[in-house]
Ligand SMILES: *[C@@H]1O[C@H](CO)[C@@H](O)[C@H](O)[C@H]1NC(C)=O
């Protein structure tokens with residue numbers, strides 16, 4: 001015994017969960033939240049560390065379930081500017097205590113388990129926050145499909161992602177059906193990148209034939225209808241395999257949103273995610289002088305102002321279960337591995353089709369959303385922590401504050417009046433990327449402390465990052481559970497083609 005009743009006590013905070021906002025104190029012992037007590041009542045207990053939240057909000061640690069780190073180059077010459085170490089360091093500085101990143105299987109690799117092991121090797125001992133993996137399925141052959149059971153039973157991997165675009169990863173509809181059927185049998189939750197790859201390749205050729213190469217044409221090559229069409233198709237394919245639950249990732253388009261909402265209203269287990277880039281950026285951000293617009297090139301591209309409003313409404317009214325970062329960083333000023341690999345003598349403002357797709361955002365997700373003033377705080381917690389934890393089998397050890405049950409993963413924010421607006425600059429951030437697409441924005445609040453399993457890993461005013469890259473732990477995840485999502489699958493029993 002070390003003589004202390006508690007490891008950490010947080011007093012004088014206003015605690016927010018997905019359900020409640022109330023002032024209470026929190027006591028932490030052996031990595032767990034162990035006691036919630038009336039505000040101020042724990043101020044003088046015998047704890048190793050007492051943190052005065054000073055009237056600031058206290059929220060569960062962020063869970064970011066869409067993160068790309070240190071993936072092998074699959075799309076031309078661009079490679080991620082963040083490793084597990086730098087990406088997760090950035091995560092904790094932005095209040096995120098758990099991530100689910102991708103374990104990519106290339107088209108040449110028949111085994112998912114091999115792809116998983118290679119990803120473990122990159123992450124192990126290199127993560128500041130807790131982490132899990134989704135399999136990114138590029139080659140759903142016989143071997144890969146036969147490994148689904150091992151993923152859930154032994155590896156703690158209960159979700160995967162498939163693509164309807166990108167030459168290196170695009171699956172045909174029959175392959176998608178095979179994945180959904182096997183996912184259904186093994187209770188694996190399937191994430192879908194829905195854009196029609198064949199159509200966008202054709203549009204890209206049309207633009208190139210007109211010698212239109214600059215970054216802004218990235219949006220012209222991927223108009224909203226591509227996303228709406230593929231979303232509709234993904235929903236149809238899920239319905240065919242007895243309503244296997246799927247999640248549409250990074251939704252940006254009102255047409256896709258409407259289709260998702262309709263399917264949900266009809267009782268289909270269709271879930272959706274959006275990202276800060278569709279709430280804070282527009283296509284105008286791609287239309288900057290020279291090559292500058294490449295900083296905001298991601299897929300789907302940011303849309304117009306009216307679309308942004310539809311997406312905000314969808315976050316508020318539950319159409320979107322989660323808001324993730326889709327952190328997928330490439331350096332801007334880097335002609336070897338970054339955005340500028342697509343510039344040559346013939347293409348002085350680059351060539352949009354070869355710009356590495358993706359933007360950084362793991363650290364700015366929570367501060368941007370928290371400061372937006374557009375979400376009730378309970379909704380903020382729901383879409384950034386609680387729902388991601390439920391959807392990806394981490395609840396209630398993550399995403400909640402249940403005494404004796406939840407890990408002591410917490411963010412303490414500044415009290416409203418204590419912090420003048422911060423002007424966001426890339427130099428404040430802890431990733432290894434040379435820009436942020438949100439440079440110069442005013443942000444009203446920032447995580448003051450981030451606590452991971454009872455340890456202060458980020459103290460903005462006293463030392464910054466205090467955590468260590470060996471502290472993050474691999475999370476073996478259980479099955480997804482949100483809104484009784486497997487119920488329709490249960491009702492329909494084994495998939496039977498003769499019943500269609
Ligand atoms: C919820 O938001 C979506 C997207 O903005 C919209 O299509 C839908 O009509 C809204 N539903 C309700 C019930 O307000």
Ligand SMILES: *[C@@H]1O[C@H](CO)[C@@H](O)[C@H](O)[C@H]1NC(C)=O
Pocket residue numbers: 419420421442444
């Ligand atoms: C911070 O910025 C918001 C608008 O973004 C403004 O309404 C608010 O007054 C600013 N607060 C301070 C303390 O400057």
